[in-house]
Amino acid sequence: MKFVDEATIDVASGDGGNGCVSFRHEKYKEFGGPNGGDGGRGGHVYAVADPNLNTLVDYRYTRRHEAKRGEHGMGSDMFGAAGADITLRMPVGTIISDAETGEQLFELLVPGEVITIAKGGDGGFGNMRFKSAINRAPRQKTPGWPGEKKALKLELKVLADVGLLGMPNAGKSTLITAVSNARPRIADYPFTTLHPNLGVVRVGPEQSFVVADLPGLIEGASDGAGLGHLFLRHLQRTRLLLHVIDMAPFDESIDPVVQARAIVNELKKYDATLHSKPRWLVLNKLDMVPAEERAAKVKDFVRRLRFKGPVFEISALTREGCETLVKSVFQHIHAEKSAENQPVEIDPRFSESSDA
Template sequence: MKFVDEAFIEIAAGDGGNGCVSFRHEKYKEFGGPNGGDGGRGGHVFAVADPALNTLVDFRYSRRHEAKRGQHGMGSDMFGAAGDDIVLKMPVGTLVTDSETGEVLYELLTPGERIMIAKGGDGGFGNMRFKSAINRAPRQKTPGWPGDKKSLKLELKVLADVGLLGMPNAGKSTFIAAVSNARPKIADYPFTTLHPNLGVVRVGPEQSFVVADIPGLIEGASEGAGLGHQFLRHLQRTRVLLHLVDFAPFDDADPVAQAKAIIAELKKYDKALHAKPRWLVLNKLDMVPLEEREARVKDFVKRMRWKGPVFQISALTREGCEPLIHAIYKYLRAEHMAEQPQEAPDPRFAE
């Protein structure tokens, strides 16, 4: 299924039913008094986080969602029935904002989370509500209150622990296929990946983490070159970024210049994302002669002025992947333990 990470919808909760003007008419009972009931409330609109969904594509084809209005009040003290609620299923990680003001309204972060995104209008009052000692036969009633109506923008930011960053053909898809259950398209041409892929990496029994692979960036992505950087939003919730570098580019390009271009684009897009922990992963080491590797790696790190972690791998042969996976899990577990008082325990990183 095509990955769709943005959609615009219109929602309308149901209006409340009108109140009723009615008087009791029964045999042998004169002046029976008012018995007009209240109208029913309008239906609410709920959003539910469904872990089985990973796309917003359904909302591209169904943009208008309306709940039913409440039933009008009736005589004999009968209140109107409430309008039926509607439930919109959305992927976990969906951000709901007001499309007119840009205000963030809701975030669906927990599987099964249920949020009321539009409240149905209350029902109007029937004339029985207006009866008093000085007004024994009221003919007043009120109309139902209108339900909420909103124009919303839905934006999906995938929930992953680790994000892959790099140029097209850096080997991100090969890497995620080598270490996880994901099976992305892999080919020997740029921009093979056209939408984010998620993969679950199993480290041990009940020990795992999620990796997100996004389409590759190129220099000038902030101006719309290539696929732009529209998919960088999916890295905003990750804990650590793996910057994959093609260490043996087929066109003899300079890996250092390519790596610096990616970092520059990342900084242009979001300084907070640029400040995230980032590890350097030198890929395609199988293409470099064994006797040259050490010297070339040292030269790369020196020219990059890199102070962070550096890993050398070949995603194709899986050389070096195992130590990288265990280092990632150890880091994520340490991060989780440090944050445990503030967040609910994650069983993947439990003792």
């Protein structure tokens, strides 16, 4: 399925039905009292955070979403039926903003969360509402109130606990394949990854975390170079960044330290908050470095980079060191998670079996 993380849609809730002017017609009674009913309310437009979705592709091609209007009131004290509601299913992590002003309106962060993005108009009053002691035969009625109409921008920021970043061909896709259930495309050339890949890493029974593999960054990414800048937003919700370094580049003239500093600079230019997130170094492809040279090469790299955080030495291809990395990441994520992030139960009205 095509990965789409932005879309613009128009939504319109239903208008309320009009009130009715009607009088009773009884035998031997030429003029009965008023019995015109109210109009029904218009249908609402809801949005539901669906954990089974991971793209906004449905809204790229279907942009207009309208709820039904309410039925008009009728005689014999009959109120109009409410218009049918519609429910838009969106991936968890979707931000809903006003397309004209850019103001953020809603944010779907919890699986099963339900929000009303456009409220249906109330129904109009029938003439039975205007009956009084001095107005026994009212002929007044009111029209239904109009529903809300909005132009909305949808933006998806994936909800992952851990984000992998690094230069193209650093081995991020191989790493996520080695530790999770994700199976991204892997090849021996740069920019194999064209969109974010999410994988669930299972550490033990009921112990897991989600990791996101993004397209490789290059110098100038924050200014639009390469592919990675299109997806940097997906790192903003992660709790931990794993900076994957290629310790055995094909071109011997490439300095891993220079590449690592370039990535850090791009993060800082793109978003200072993103730059300040916890970041660990993952030195990859050490299976391609002679065993007698590894310790010296790793020590020299860390010294020149002046990195003070955790450093992990791995080979994603042979899975050497991956188990230690996964356990350390899980302990860090588990320590940071709070009770407020617990999922809520989905409203039965918006379950998959619902016709709403």
